[in-house]
Amino acid sequence: MADTAEPLGAAAMLSGRKPMPESWFAWMLIAPALVFIGFIVAWPLVETIRLSFTNATLGGEDYVGVENYAKLFADPKFYQTVGRTFYWMVLAVSLKLVVGLIGATLLNAAIPGKALFRILVMPPWVIPVAIGVIGWKWMYNGYFGLISGLLQEFGLVDGRVALLATKTSAFYSAIATDVWVGTPMVTLFLLAAMQGVSRDLYEAAWVDGAGRWYRFRRITIPQIMPVIVSMALLSAIWTFNSFEIIWILTEGGPRGATTTLIIDTYKVAISAQRFGEGAARAVVIVVLLAVFSLAYLFVLNKVNRHYGAK
């Protein structure tokens, strides 16, 4: 990429003026973006790390060393929360990918009406997440919610089921909603990737007598694998960090059953205003996500090399 700039410099030379050095100009152009990131992401990140070594509250703060971390790592509940968060992430992301892949395959099929179907998949994605979740909260309602109602209608349960009131059902209900929020985007990404696969590959395979399933497995999947893999990472990060879905549905309850790291951090830092302890949790999240992303990118690299060669 370094060579791309050459012609412009040469052209400027031709015009006989002394231009501003290219690197100055470049940094000038990047400056607004840098200022935003600096103030809103970089500095707060540094500040979070500093705060995690203090006992900051609204009143004031003192340096306490690693006390917040020691307390956190000694708490068995914390490990449960970490485990739950990863379980939440892995399950929700896998489901998003599977449902999204099925959806993209359906929307990619040559059937009349597919243009309309592609539009109909979009609504959850173009509304505020919280609005869709409010709709789900109603559907999960035990007294008059749709799901409880339908389950009774079909005789699957006796009496009402308040899905958000028991630990297990609340967790899986939150997953179903999270998958719902994330699926349209995954679907549209995978659909775009499928449409980018060269027709020639399919035709060649078809001429050789390969069936639909074989073509899907041996052409479509490998060809869109890089998109699947990068989609998985993005979804994983978003799902890990997902706040409003759980907050609106259950606020982390019942009895902590849906408390992920983000919810726990919010409760400690914002609701209880124990800034120091909250910051320590935030740092743990950042470290876990960084390690996870790096490990993942390492795998991605291998996958790309494996599939990208052709």
Place this chain on the structure above:
Amino acid sequence: MMMDRLNHWQKIGLYIATFFFLLYILMPFIEMFRVSLRPMSHLMTADFTWWSDDFSWQAYRDMWKTVPLLGRYIVNSIFIASAVTALTMVAVVPAAYAYARLDFPFRSLSLGGFLAVNMFTGAVLLIPLYRVLRSLGMLNTYWAMIIPGVAFLIPTGIWLLRSYLEKIPRELEEAAYVDGASRMYTLRRVVIPLAVPGLIVVATSVFIGAYAQQFLFAITFNNVRELQPLPAGLFEFIGYQDTTWNEMMAAALTGVLPVMLFFLFLQKYLVAGLTAGAVKE
């Protein structure tokens, strides 16, 4: 084409599968609409009934009384998302150009730094963000909901627009230079007009991002009712014993309608914007 030909049963199977897929996607909307049409007293009756013969638009009239600021919330939502989009684009356009065309020290390193921002969300950085916004006097103002949103949307914006700008032929810029135009003039008068379709695509996807995430910053950094966006405004009414669900659903659907209609017209750009980054690799 021959190889795409489906027999009857395959077609029927595909339609059935598509129906169930779309049912999952659209069910909450269908249910919200159904609930919005039913009187509260009937919603709460002992037995669940799917259909009822007393559907009415009453909730759509009452909601304005129950949620007096509803109109305000809807406008706030659109205003905040638009402001975030405008500010994000101001930062994204020059930066994307720099990464698409110029060579400078720390080029890839700084781009990687921008992309690493995607790893964070506001939720992790709330405490210091709160303090930053407080010291800037921005708490309980629109800025408290706009500024953090901008920062988290810049990286993806740069990434999307950069790949678009790289496709614009370089010769046009070179011609401008030969004619004696400055770099800034070339960017403003040559590159930006050529990049309009790409700008629309990126702005659309930034807007969606800004519109979707209007909850956390609003409930954390703002407690002035008049300034709340729709989700935060409605959240206040949700989850109580006497929540008038039919009106809340009516309000939620009415609230998202303007933007959804707008996107129906833009859906071509929408999909292109969303997927531009993915297909490139």
